[in-house]
Amino acid sequence: MRTLLGWLSQVAIVTLLNLRTIRQRLSSSLVAVVGIAGVVAVFVAVLSMAEGFRTTMATTGSPDTAIVMRAGADSEMVSGLSLEDTRLIGDAAGVRRNASGPVASAELFVIVDLLKKSTNTTANVPLRGIGPNAFAVRPNVRIVEGRRFETGRNELIVGRGAAGQFAGLEVGRTLRFGQSEWTVVGVFDAGGTFSDSELWCDAGVLQPAYRRGSSFQTVYAKLESPEAFTRFKDALTTDPRLNLKVLRETDYFAEQSQMVSTLITTLGAGIALLMGIGAVFGAINTMYSAVASRMREIATLRALGFGGGPVVVSVLVESLLLALIGGAIGGGLAYVGFNGFQTSTINWQTFSQVAFAFAVTPGLIVAGMVYALLMGLVGGLLPAVRAARLPIVAALREL
Amino acid sequence: MKYLPLVWRNLVRRKTRTTFTVLSIVVAFLLFGILAALNMAFNMGVELAGNDRLIITHKVSIIQFLPESYGARLETTPGVVDVLHQTYFGGIYQKPSNFFMQCPVLPDKLLTLYPEYILPEDQKKAWLTDRTCAIVGRQTADRFGFKVGDRIPIQATIFRKRDGSSNWEFNICGIYDGDKKGVDTTQFFFNYEYFDEARQFGQGQVGWYVIRINDPSAAPAIAERVDAQFANSFAETKTTTEKAFVQAFAKQVGDIGAIIRGIVTAVFFTILLVAANTMAQAVRERTNELAVLKTLGFSDGLVLALVLIESCAIAVLGGAVGLGLAWLVTQGGDPTHGMLPAFFLPAADLVRGALFALALGIVAGIMPAVQAMRLRIVDALRRT
Numbered sequence: 001m002r003t004l005l006g007w008l009s010q011v012a013i014v015t016l017l018n019l020r021t022i023r024q025r026l027s028s029s030l031v032a033v034v035g036i037a038g039v040v041a042v043f044v045a046v047l048s049m050a051e052g053f054r055t056t057m058a059t060t061g062s063p064d065t066a067i068v069m070r071a072g073a074d075s076e077m078v079s080g081l082s083l084e085d086t087r088l089i090g091d092a093a094g095v096r097r098n099a100s101g102p103v104a105s106a107e108l109f110v111i112v113d114l115l116k117k118s119t120n121t122t123a124n125v126p127l128r129g130i131g132p133n134a135f136a137v138r139p140n141v142r143i144v145e146g147r148r149f150e151t152g153r154n155e156l157i158v159g160r161g162a163a164g165q166f167a168g169l170e171v172g173r174t175l176r177f178g179q180s181e182w183t184v185v186g187v188f189d190a191g192g193t194f195s196d197s198e199l200w201c202d203a204g205v206l207q208p209a210y211r212r213g214s215s216f217q218t219v220y221a222k223l224e225s226p227e228a229f230t231r232f233k234d235a236l237t238t239d240p241r242l243n244l245k246v247l248r249e250t251d252y253f254a255e256q257s258q259m260v261s262t263l264i265t266t267l268g269a270g271i272a273l274l275m276g277i278g279a280v281f282g283a284i285n286t287m288y289s290a291v292a293s294r295m296r297e298i299a300t301l302r303a304l305g306f307g308g309g310p311v312v313v314s315v316l317v318e319s320l321l322l323a324l325i326g327g328a329i330g331g332g333l334a335y336v337g338f339n340g341f342q343t344s345t346i347n348w349q350t351f352s353q354v355a356f357a358f359a360v361t362p363g364l365i366v367a368g369m370v371y372a373l374l375m376g377l378v379g380g381l382l383p384a385v386r387a388a389r390l391p392i393v394a395a396l397r398e399l
Numbered sequence: 400m401k402y403l404p405l406v407w408r409n410l411v412r413r414k415t416r417t418t419f420t421v422l423s424i425v426v427a428f429l430l431f432g433i434l435a436a437l438n439m440a441f442n443m444g445v446e447l448a449g450n451d452r453l454i455i456t457h458k459v460s461i462i463q464f465l466p467e468s469y470g471a472r473l474e475t476t477p478g479v480v481d482v483l484h485q486t487y488f489g490g491i492y493q494k495p496s497n498f499f500m501q502c503p504v505l506p507d508k509l510l511t512l513y514p515e516y517i518l519p520e521d522q523k524k525a526w527l528t529d530r531t532c533a534i535v536g537r538q539t540a541d542r543f544g545f546k547v548g549d550r551i552p553i554q555a556t557i558f559r560k561r562d563g564s565s566n567w568e569f570n571i572c573g574i575y576d577g578d579k580k581g582v583d584t585t586q587f588f589f590n591y592e593y594f595d596e597a598r599q600f601g602q603g604q605v606g607w608y609v610i611r612i613n614d615p616s617a618a619p620a621i622a623e624r625v626d627a628q629f630a631n632s633f634a635e636t637k638t639t640t641e642k643a644f645v646q647a648f649a650k651q652v653g654d655i656g657a658i659i660r661g662i663v664t665a666v667f668f669t670i671l672l673v674a675a676n677t678m679a680q681a682v683r684e685r686t687n688e689l690a691v692l693k694t695l696g697f698s699d700g701l702v703l704a705l706v707l708i709e710s711c712a713i714a715v716l717g718g719a720v721g722l723g724l725a726w727l728v729t730q731g732g733d734p735t736h737g738m739l740p741a742f743f744l745p746a747a748d749l750v751r752g753a754l755f756a757l758a759l760g761i762v763a764g765i766m767p768a769v770q771a772m773r774l775r776i777v778d779a780l781r782r783t
Contacts, residue, residue, distance in 0.1 A: 027676070028676065028677075028680065031672065031673050031676045031677075032673070034669060034672060034673070035669055035670065035672075035673040037669075038665065038669030038670075039669075042665070071565075072554060072555060072556055072559070072565045073556050073557075074491065074495050074556050075556075077462070078489055078556045078557045080557075110460065110462060110463075111460045111461075111462055112459055112460050113458075113459065113460050113461075113637075116650065116651075119650040121646065121647040121650040121651075122647055123647075123650070123651050124460060124461070124462075124651060177459045179631075179633070179635070210459075210463065211463075211633075243563075259496075259498075267437075271430065271433075274426055274429060274430050274433075275426070275430065275670065277426050278422075278423045278426030278427055278430070278670040278673075279423075279669075279670065279673070281419040281420070281422045281423035281426065281673075282419075282423050282670065282673035282674070282677070284415075284419050285416055285419050285420060285423075285673075285677045288415060288416060288419075289416075289677075289680060345651070345652055346651040346652055348498075351462070353651065382415075
């Protein structure tokens with residue numbers, strides 16, 4: 001017990017001595033801090049992009065909504081359903097009903113070329129043709145400006161994300177797609193979900209404009225409960241008149257986000273890992289020079305009877321502290337610079353734009369700090385061991 | 400030359416420090432190389448786009464079809480030499496993540512419009528004559544082990560066959576290569592006539608047109624002529640140069656490419672700052688020694704040169720190894736299989752990287768070198 005206490009007090013003394021003298025080694029310490037801060041900033045920023053994208057897609061949809069497409073279709077874009085199909089789907093077991101019938105919305109999902117503000121080039125913006133039930137299926141959608149479109153008219157309402165990212169979507173503006181003119185009559189907020197990237201209009205007007213006859217692409221069906229999904233799915237997949245693919249809305253959007261978020265995460269993690277290695281080399285040099293400049297000091301302590309262990313710990317503490325400062329600066333920079341930053345990218349799976357915001361979550365900040373500490377630990381280890389192994393006599397003799 | 404041993408002894412005197420400094424520079428240049436390849440990939444090889452090719456899409460969006468009959472009208476449009484139409488098939492090979500692009504085309508037109516696709520003579524003959532034939536690019540062939548003679552099943556997501564099945568089978572009778580680096584060899588082409596007869600709907604409808612024009616400088620005028628020709632019809636067109644088309648498509652990924660580039664550039668310089676500081680420190684430590692050299696009669700210029708050579712040696716060594724590694728890493732091609740087909744390290748960026756390395760050596764060494772040059776012997780010797 002006494003030896004442990006003695007050891008701990010030695011650790012404390014040597015560490016304090018170390019930290020007090022940091023000021024004399026300010027420039028090289030600063031360099032280590034800057035290096036680690038840079039790495040953590042990039043690490044957190046890039047992952048916050050993937051996180052933001054993933055969150056947008058993952059919060060889209062609720063577990064008691066099912067999405068129905070043609071069998072074989074891997075996204076709404078390539079699906080196709082006949083009017084007859086959509087009726088059968090609405091009448092299937094498990095679908096919630098209200099006064100006007102089943103709460104199921106047959107929809108069209110196409111894209112339209114619009115100018116993206118940030119790049120000033122055209123981009124594939126999703127345009128959804130919906131019926132009155134679309135709002136019943138998505139209770140989180142509310143109009144924040146203007147009004148809903150009127151059935152049968154060439155009117156559009158636009159999601160908040162789309163309104164921010166693409167040109168010409170202000171309420172009152174007129175857009176021309178092909179031979180028809182459309183007026184923007186409202187802006188809706190879908191709570192940061194995928195729908196926020198979309199333009200909505202009356203399916204009945206969109207069908208002739210895109211030469212779709214009476215066909216649709218998907219049906220969104222509100223179920224009696226999340227558990228009713230299996231019953232609903234079984235009813236549709238066993239019906240010989242139909243050849244359909246039935247998914248929970250949550251699963252569908254999680255799947256749709258996979259490709260892009262994997263790409264960003266892999267790229268980001270790879271870049272951050274490489275940079276981390278570079279920063280570790282920098283940290284090792286900093287700590288080596290810290291040890292070198294204090295050789296006599298360390299040797300004196302050893303001569304006075306201080307053990308090797310406390311010396312190792314003290315060097316590690318210094319390097320961890322520098323890493324922590326660097327990590328905090330880096331995480332802070334990423335948060336200030338990127339949290340909530342609105343952007344949009346193409347989701348390859350739907351071939352259309354998704355607007356989303358960078359999300360610097362507490363989890364990411366913690367991950368960044370852990371990464372910083374890891375760099376500090378690796379960077380401090382070798383120099384710490386060298387400090388402890390210093391031959392006392394030789395070091396004392398050195399000028 | 401006779402001073403090289405001196406520089407060398409200085410470099411190896413603190414082996415660990417020199418090693419770690421070189422290593423951090425290696426990492427910085429490895430990143431630089433990968434970044435250059437990514438940049439290339441996110442721009443989707445805009446530089447490689449043919450300047451005598453125009454792309455004609457439906458004016459509203461590319462997902463809408465154009466009539467096949469436009470082909471004949473395009474062929475007689477003044478300035479147009481060759482016409483090819485393509486259609487997005489969007490099939491799945493085994494599972495959705497095995498994505499690669501499939502396109503029904505007219506076989507002979509594909510080869511005239513895209514001379515960068517190189518097909519061996521016998522395979523070319525099969526491609527032009529056999530209607531069930533498909534050709535696939537080298538990268539995709541290597542990825543799935545496709546060989547000439549294989550029969551490949553593709554599940555349609557859009558186009559079912561007349562009999563209602565969505566299972567299409569194709570005979571691979573050719574594997575094409577690109578005639579230069581970065582040419583997209585991920586695509587899979589098959590015979591349009593075979594496709595058009597077998598598909599359940601959409602007969603006579605195609606996705607978009609690619610035309611070759613006789614004079615690249617007349618591109619805007621020809622584009623206007625084409626669009627005017629189809630104005631006020633149901634399927635109005637939008638004609639752009641292939642370059643602009645590729646660029647616009649790349650910009651759809653948009654800000655993300657720019658963000659990644661920006662961030663990595665920033666950190667590339669952070670690592671260099673770290674390395675430069677260490678190198679400056681190494682020189683600062685030797686103030687006395689430099690004074691001794693001067694006492695021995697080394698001229699100011701020589702001392703300056705010695706210090707600069709030392710820092711440049713570290714930087715160039717680190718840079719060369721880093722760029723070499725980056726070159727090796729990017730040899731594997733597109734790491735995402737299909738999303739970034741133009742992932743490669745352009746020679747111009749290798750040169751740029753080498754110049755950066757040299758510049759780093761000079762920037763990192765110049766301050767301490769000038770200090771060393773101006774050093775007054777007496778002051779320096781007294782300083783200990």
